[in-house]
Amino acid sequence: MGKKLYIETYGCQMNVADSEVVVSIMAGSGYTSTDEINEAELILINTCSIRDNAEQRIWGRLTAMSHLKKKNRNLKIGVIGCMAERLKEKLLETEKLVDIVVGPDAYRELPGLVAEAESGHKAVNVLLSREETYADISPVRMDKNGVSSFVSIMRGCNNMCAYCVVPYVRGAERSRNTESIISEAKELFDSGYREVTLLGQNVDSYNFESGSRTINFSDLLEEVSGIDPLLRVRFSTSHPKDISDDLLRTIARHDNICKHIHLPAQSGSSRILELMNRGYTREWYMDRVSAIRSIIPDCSLSTDMITGFCSETDDEHRDSLSLMEWAGFDFAYMFKYSERPGTRAARKYSDDIPEEVKSVRLSEMISLQNKLSARSKRQDLGKVVEVLAEGFSKRSKEHMSGRTSQNKVVVFPAEEVRKGDYASVVIERCTSATLLGKLTF
Ligand code: 5AD
Numbered sequence: 001m002g003k004k005l006y007i008e009t010y011g012c013q014m015n016v017a018d019s020e021v022v023v024s025i026m027a028g029s030g031y032t033s034t035d036e037i038n039e040a041e042l043i044l045i046n047t048c049s050i051r052d053n054a055e056q057r058i059w060g061r062l063t064a065m066s067h068l069k070k071k072n073r074n075l076k077i078g079v080i081g082c083m084a085e086r087l088k089e090k091l092l093e094t095e096k097l098v099d100i101v102v103g104p105d106a107y108r109e110l111p112g113l114v115a116e117a118e119s120g121h122k123a124v125n126v127l128l129s130r131e132e133t134y135a136d137i138s139p140v141r142m143d144k145n146g147v148s149s150f151v152s153i154m155r156g157c158n159n160m161c162a163y164c165v166v167p168y169v170r171g172a173e174r175s176r177n178t179e180s181i182i183s184e185a186k187e188l189f190d191s192g193y194r195e196v197t198l199l200g201q202n203v204d205s206y207n208f209e210s211g212s213r214t215i216n217f218s219d220l221l222e223e224v225s226g227i228d229p230l231l232r233v234r235f236s237t238s239h240p241k242d243i244s245d246d247l248l249r250t251i252a253r254h255d256n257i258c259k260h261i262h263l264p265a266q267s268g269s270s271r272i273l274e275l276m277n278r279g280y281t282r283e284w285y286m287d288r289v290s291a292i293r294s295i296i297p298d299c300s301l302s303t304d305m306i307t308g309f310c311s312e313t314d315d316e317h318r319d320s321l322s323l324m325e326w327a328g329f330d331f332a333y334m335f336k337y338s339e340r341p342g343t344r345a346a347r348k349y350s351d352d353i354p355e356e357v358k359s360v361r362l363s364e365m366i367s368l369q370n371k372l373s374a375r376s377k378r379q380d381l382g383k384v385v386e387v388l389a390e391g392f393s394k395r396s397k398e399h400m401s402g403r404t405s406q407n408k409v410v411v412f413p414a415e416e417v418r419k420g421d422y423a424s425v426v427i428e429r430c431t432s433a434t435l436l437g438k439l440t441f
């Protein structure tokens with residue numbers, strides 16, 4: 001039967017994709033993954049460091065796991081991913097429970113490190129790499145629906161946004177071999193998947209030299225979309241400084257490239273954007289949104305925003321709100337600024353916006369976004385949309401749930417529709433998070 005591995009994943013989609021690589025690597029040395037933590041001989045926690053509260057949650061989880069070690073003295077616990085990279089050996093000192101610490105570029109070494117831990121030694125590898133993309137590893141899919149999956153196309157980040165820990169914990173940017181991406185997406189399609197999401201910290205800077213040819217992100221998207229018209233292609237994350245009209249035209253040209261762009265603005269104030277080292281101004285961001293609107297008129301738009309960055313004034317906060325209002329985002333992830341040790345902002349600026357002010361600004365932002373999201377859904381009432389069915393809705397086996405090309409969730413009576421099918425649905429009602437409709441032919 002082999003040994004049992006339980007893996008728990010925090011953070012972004014990139015980490016979800018990495019956990020699938022890790023399960024594949026561990027399968028090579030006889031580990032099968034389990035959903036039952038109590039039967040595991042090895043627990044791996046794939047961690048996130050993006051904000052302090054992400055790390056606090058993981059500390060809490062580790063403490064909660066201490067009773068498992070008392071029950072099973074052979075149990076080994078490993079912390080992997082971004083927090084492992086950030087804290088390195090310090091993690092072992094602070095948390096005695098942990099046996100293994102492995103950074104995002106050292107997963108191939110995991111079997112050896114686990115063996116070392118089994119022989120009673122603590123094991124650490126946090127070396128970052130300039131080349132590692134795990135291109136040749138076939139991830140073991142852990143998504144439950146069998147319809148949509150992530151495909152990692154690049155690793156690391158070179159952008160050096162002042163607030164961000166990612167370049168430190170994930171290393172320099174490198175693009176994965178195009179052929180290996182295409183063949184992974186093809187395999188997914190052949191085994192029944194109908195949607196792939198191409199993942200990278202900044203997909204717009206994808207760049208792979210293949211013989212005399214240089215493949216950029218627009219070329220890659222085109223190639224993946226060419227696998228089959230029934231395969232939907234999504235991608236994340238785009239960067240406002242790099243998203244080109246050429247890419248927008250590629251998206252517009254292909255029906256199966258989803259009409260949704262996640263374009264993190266972070267702030268609506270040019271001064272704050274400069275301090276953040278984002279590489280664009282408010283006006284540049286607005287120009288990119290206008291380009292999206294004119295080249296892909298039916299495109300939906302989502303964003304990430306940070307409130308209370310160092311020295312942000314009330315006026316500058318209002319600039320963020322007015323940008324959101326102007327852009328009319330369909331969806332947004334909004335965060336209070338959290339200082340990360342070692343980043344440029346931590347070294348150079350003071351985290352001087354009081355917690356209460358950050359909270360007030362964040363709640364203003366959330367209530368504005370709630371209005372924008374509601375408006376975005378209301379605009380869909382009466383429309384006929386194409387939905388890729390992902391499975392039964394949470395509430396009932398008589399209803400299916402899926403998403404539109406614009407990434408909006410739609411629930412509709414299942415009738416004959418099976419997961420993986422495309423359904424034509426007319427939207428009749430909406431709740432705060434979901435569109436509701438019925439099949440139409
Ligand atoms: N504090 C708050 N939010 C952050 N993000 C990244 N770093 C920080 C930080 N130090 C947010 C950004 C990014 C998203 C993934 O997380 O909005 O786009």
Ligand code: SF4
Pocket residue numbers: 010011012013014015047048049050081082165166169170
């Ligand atoms: Fe993902 Fe960044 Fe969190 Fe790492 S730190 S898991 S890259 S969000």
